[in-house]
Amino acid sequence: MAYETHFSHAKKRVGETPEDRARWLLSQREGGPGDNLTWELAVFLDPKADETRLQLPSAVDARDLQQLVSRGLRTLLSERRRKTWQLRITETYELSLSSHNTIGVKPSSSLEDKLKRRIHETVVQVKDRIRLCCRRGCVKLFVQEDGRQVYCSRQCAGKERTQRFREKKKGKQSYPHRLVLTRSKVRL
Ligand SMILES: [Zn+2]
Numbered sequence: 001m002a003y004e005t006h007f008s009h010a011k012k013r014v015g016e017t018p019e020d021r022a023r024w025l026l027s028q029r030e031g032g033p034g035d036n037l038t039w040e041l042a043v044f045l046d047p048k049a050d051e052t053r054l055q056l057p058s059a060v061d062a063r064d065l066q067q068l069v070s071r072g073l074r075t076l077l078s079e080r081r082r083k084t085w086q087l088r089i090t091e092t093y094e095l096s097l098s099s100h101n102t103i104g105v106k107p108s109s110s111l112e113d114k115l116k117r118r119i120h121e122t123v124v125q126v127k128d129r130i131r132l133c134c135r136r137g138c139v140k141l142f143v144q145e146d147g148r149q150v151y152c153s154r155q156c157a158g159k160e161r162t163q164r165f166r167e168k169k170k171g172k173q174s175y176p177h178r179l180v181l182t183r184s185k186v187r188l
Contacts, residue, residue, distance in 0.1 A: 037063075
């Protein structure tokens with residue numbers, strides 16, 4: 001693929017709004033190969049960079065960064081609840097002598113720290129709209145399109161409706177709706 005094509009694909013996949021960026025982030029849970037991963041990560045790390053200034057991580061770094069996201073999301077969604085995903089950021093400053101015999105100070109940030117900052121920023125922006133899907137058996141976080149959405153997808157909403165209908169027909173009592181609502185609240 002040509003340079004611009006990679007770039008525009010990545011821009012499209014990651015998106016511009018905080019909601020889009022959060023959706024992209026959540027989609028990294030499985031940590032699949034993703035043929036455009038380095039580009040998408042570069043766009044996520046530096047949303048304002050145009051294609052000439054974009055810094056691509058190496059394939060190895062990209063893989064490590066994706067693993068970081070995927071591990072974090074899996075920790076959040078693990079069966080043993082109340083597990084937290086901790087984003088530890090180390091602050092490093094580089095002091096150096098310039099050729100004019102003065103001292104320069106600049107912050108140094110690793111790719112990993114940069115990614116952690118972006119994750120934090122994205123999640124904080126949309127956290128009130130990130131929910132865990134209410135369908136029993138589905139362990140998926142999603143970004144609500146509107147405040148009433150409780151299932152991650154139409155498929156899950158449909159499956160849940162069918163399940164409830166079957167249970168009603170058998171005379172089984174459905175589990176209380178409040179439980180559903182509790183489950184949908186995820187703290188990040
Ligand atoms: Zn679902």
